[in-house]
Amino acid sequence: MLRWRLLIGIPLVALLIFLLWLDATLPIPGLILLPFFLICEFFLCRETIALLNAGGLFPRRSTIYAGVFGTLLLCWASCWNAHPMMSAVHVRALGESGAAAVAESRSIDRAEVKELDDAGALAALESAEQTVAAVRAYLEERNSSTQDKQGGIAAGREASTVVGGSYAEVGAWKTAAYSCVHILLAIAAGVLIAFVGEMLRFKLPGGHMINLSGAIFAIVYLGLLGSFLVMLRLTYGVSALVSMIVTAKLCDIGAYTVGRMIGRHKMAPSLSPGKTIEGICGGLIFSTIGAWASVRFLFPLEFGTASSTTALGAIIYGLVVGAVGALGDLAESLIKRDVSRKDSGTHVPGFGGFLDMFDSLLLAAPVAFALWAFGVVKP
Numbered sequence: 001m002l003r004w005r006l007l008i009g010i011p012l013v014a015l016l017i018f019l020l021w022l023d024a025t026l027p028i029p030g031l032i033l034l035p036f037f038l039i040c041e042f043f044l045c046r047e048t049i050a051l052l053n054a055g056g057l058f059p060r061r062s063t064i065y066a067g068v069f070g071t072l073l074l075c076w077a078s079c080w081n082a083h084p085m086m087s088a089v090h091v092r093a094l095g096e097s098g099a100a101a102v103a104e105s106r107s108i109d110r111a112e113v114k115e116l117d118d119a120g121a122l123a124a125l126e127s128a129e130q131t132v133a134a135v136r137a138y139l140e141e142r143n144s145s146t147q148d149k150q151g152g153i154a155a156g157r158e159a160s161t162v163v164g165g166s167y168a169e170v171g172a173w174k175t176a177a178y179s180c181v182h183i184l185l186a187i188a189a190g191v192l193i194a195f196v197g198e199m200l201r202f203k204l205p206g207g208h209m210i211n212l213s214g215a216i217f218a219i220v221y222l223g224l225l226g227s228f229l230v231m232l233r234l235t236y237g238v239s240a241l242v243s244m245i246v247t248a249k250l251c252d253i254g255a256y257t258v259g260r261m262i263g264r265h266k267m268a269p270s271l272s273p274g275k276t277i278e279g280i281c282g283g284l285i286f287s288t289i290g291a292w293a294s295v296r297f298l299f300p301l302e303f304g305t306a307s308s309t310t311a312l313g314a315i316i317y318g319l320v321v322g323a324v325g326a327l328g329d330l331a332e333s334l335i336k337r338d339v340s341r342k343d344s345g346t347h348v349p350g351f352g353g354f355l356d357m358f359d360s361l362l363l364a365a366p367v368a369f370a371l372w373a374f375g376v377v378k379p
Helices: 002-025 033-054 061-082 085-106 110-114 118-145 167-200 208-236 238-262 277-303 311-338 354-373
Strands: 266-268 272-276
Touching (some): 002 033, 033 354, 061 167, 167 208, 208 238, 208 354, 272 277, 272 311
């Protein structure tokens, strides 16, 4: 088991690091990570459907796929469209010549002005001058705020800065709020699709409500919780996503290592016999170290300056994200034990299935996002 985990785990980690680096260098956020995550979600949907079938629930597969993928894609599209940095990207794409063209299109030609009376000509010229001045002021403000070593992409955060506020406090809130509205609409649409799916195949009473609940569970579990992974990347950057993954997974590694070494007292013997109280304590220590390392080294690597996260904030982040990640592992164990399954699948030798690897991340992502949103963790 350990050999398989090393043989599979090391290449997976290397691939993930490469994809994260590549995604961070591209002008469109999530262009690399989103397709990769959608592939993972496909297998997550398959394994979840298999677990539901083993438990006697048979929801429509098309309903689950449509609800989960629709939620994630709409989340990405709304985040990307609402991201404050997009204004800087649009300005850079527009350029000075484009701005001049806009100004000229709004101005009044001198020949046309002659055909107007004095009052009309004066009003038209004043309107045109105001338009040109507004465009030039807008460009000057944006260009001055987008001088960044990454070509203005990361500096979009600076463009969203206001007096008395910061990107994390203002721009990210707007991005997250805008995307959350779309996520709620996507979840509502998924519930509607689930109802319609069961209506179409209704023949005789019995079982349809159970199947409906299974479909809604899968959409919320994989779609809603998974969307917070997308929002972490698009709202707060690659380092926010990486720090959450590192913190949650270090808790798993620490719990496994310490539990194997000195674990004596079972934490949840009916759900996961291998987990011990000593192990989870060791895992929380590991996760706290991972959070501190993220604040100390990872955030400055992306943002270019030392993180303003306090030591207490890093400790809270490590403990809370690690603990919720451990609960996510137990939550998946509850599902597997209820349907008499040891693993969620066999797609990843040594680990089981994709759900066995993503279980802690699905529950840790919303908590990590909340800690970022409320300023416990800052860039």
